[in-house]
Amino acid sequence: MPTISTRGRQMPPSPIRKLVPYSEEAKQKGVKVYHLNIGQPDIRTPEVALEAVRNTDLKVIEYSHSAGIESYRKKLARYYQGIGIDVDHNDLLVTTGGSEAITFAFMSCLNPGDEVIIPEPFYANYNSFATAAGVKVKPIESYIEDGFALPSINKFEELITDKTKAIIICNPNNPTGYLYSEEEMNSLRDLVLKYDLYLFSDEVYREFCYDGHKHISAMKLEGIENNVVMFDSVSKRYSECGVRIGTLVSKNKEVMSTALKFAQARLSPPTFGQIIAEASLDTPKSYFDEVQQEYIERRNFLVEGLNKIPGVYTPKPKGAFYTVAKLPVDDSDKFCQWILSDFSHKNQTVMMAPASGFYSTPGRGKNEVRIAYVLKKEDLANALEVLEKALEAYPGRTE
């Protein structure tokens, strides 16, 4: 039997999905599992999008343009212009989910052996895509105590070597929900300019900013137009995770023409996803108002509920729909598995993502979990009750 690649073996398991076998086992035992592990909202996809699918009259489902259907790219460019991001459709490439935008950026801008700096905790799959591209992730620590604010620029500078080619931010942040301030974004701009780095900016949660706080897109930072590569996706914006449509955006022509070669190699993004995404651009504002109101209520309810549980602490995030919570446990990987396999309360349990997978510094995140507030308040209430009881019963409780 041929020996398998070490590249493959080094792929980190997904912290969001690695416990799936335990949740499936729990379900087989008849236990209801609340899925707070994954950013899969229960929010309805806009009607205008669903309608577009039902009304398709294609006779042959053809490849689209490798960069995406032109009418979609043009309409999408107008959406960006409408929120003050000055791009036209040639600055966009439609990708198969935000995931592919990340891959294309890594493959187009970085060489094997290059280093990227990412504030941790960070979206776990950055690690996976970096592994696939042979790129090294250098984590820079942010802390739950200050709500996971941007680490000081000095700390970034300490990590920069001649192999450092990019900084990645996710704003608002997955997994922390942190929203970077204008001041933080400006300090990143200065850093990127000083060291001639790419700034990869993952802005898929742009529409999810709360309490009147404003989202500052990296695309709007003056003087680094050629350094910024933005990742975007319709998955969260329109609750369309399954359509697999994202966007790679950059004013850097060389990056875009290189990325197009990778896009041509995989032929085209999914046709139906593009039809849905294009139709979604007509989603009425009232949809977003309702969704935002819903998430604010869920967040408030969850954060308050978590902080009431003895030994638990979570900050109050300003964006996205995640929060990282500190639990009084020895090892959140063990706890998240235990709560699925050995615990239930009123025949219910909770699936959470152990935070260790969002850190690349060994040992960090061991007493933290990521919780996605993607379920309705009633479900969150039940989940909180399960969590409180589970922490009381867990043999590895620390305080």
Next chain:
Amino acid sequence: MPTISTRGRQMPPSPIRKLVPYSEEAKQKGVKVYHLNIGQPDIRTPEVALEAVRNTDLKVIEYSHSAGIESYRKKLARYYQGIGIDVDHNDLLVTTGGSEAITFAFMSCLNPGDEVIIPEPFYANYNSFATAAGVKVKPIESYIEDGFALPSINKFEELITDKTKAIIICNPNNPTGYLYSEEEMNSLRDLVLKYDLYLFSDEVYREFCYDGHKHISAMKLEGIENNVVMFDSVSKRYSECGVRIGTLVSKNKEVMSTALKFAQARLSPPTFGQIIAEASLDTPKSYFDEVQQEYIERRNFLVEGLNKIPGVYTPKPKGAFYTVAKLPVDDSDKFCQWILSDFSHKNQTVMMAPASGFYSTPGRGKNEVRIAYVLKKEDLANALEVLEKALEAYPGRTE
């Protein structure tokens, strides 16, 4: 401005798509362009598939399982069983097009610096995916004179080093249309076993075998069950190129569990594509009979027509819907561009794929083109007329 990767720069341009700007220019001048450059059939997608989309009643378009919707995988496994390929749904991973199956196989089975042997001419994007994975392609020559039959096993053995990890075949072949015989498949089996190699077998044209010739799947070769990794796709089988649904298939558990990690990193394949692909499995046999009859007629018409043009030669392929033709020209890259930019006949012209992009040995394929017989006979007739007139007028004609 940050310097861009050499990895990116080394990505070869797509031979199928690199002339698109010239074809667009021709169209702007009002010239009708016959697209024989790309394997995009004009064949209708089965009604049962289109119906499935129109009837969806999803409220939230969610992520699917990373390995693909279970009901689809189970039904797909039954399809394979029905054609004598002994797999269950755990031996399958649903991918975003056949393209992603290739990427996952490269990433899961090979390390940067490893070598794969591929009979050339070969599907050009193998080169692209190899580049992305840091894998080196070692081409082994096959020749138009013997219809692009499998090169002798001795030739393979001459190329095998301790870095050689896999052989890739595409059967029936893109770009040549060659269908490997049972004898050729058995000799590949022996070779793979002797040197402990992976056999990557791209079988996306399985349903397109003509004149009573039988397709021998690599999955059926005895004794190398753990060596074989199959790529598959619904794109050609059901004329659904745009849905972007493929499959990675292997009995090798370690390969599949590693590939699943790559699948989890990109979350899931497109939901609507999977719905369509699942429904397509109910396509009636009459659909395939009609399609096959249509392709046989087109092939016969095209091959006969090409061989009637002075100085042109093409073999008669037994499968797929491509043929490689030798033309009396100095350089088919120049010719294929010239015919779009400088030539038209009755206000029509033809887009073909220069064969150089399907070879990785420099200089090979310079007087060859790949022609896809994906258009109806009437269009092929016009295209042949254009080609004949163009060859008469082309300044770089060689004989």
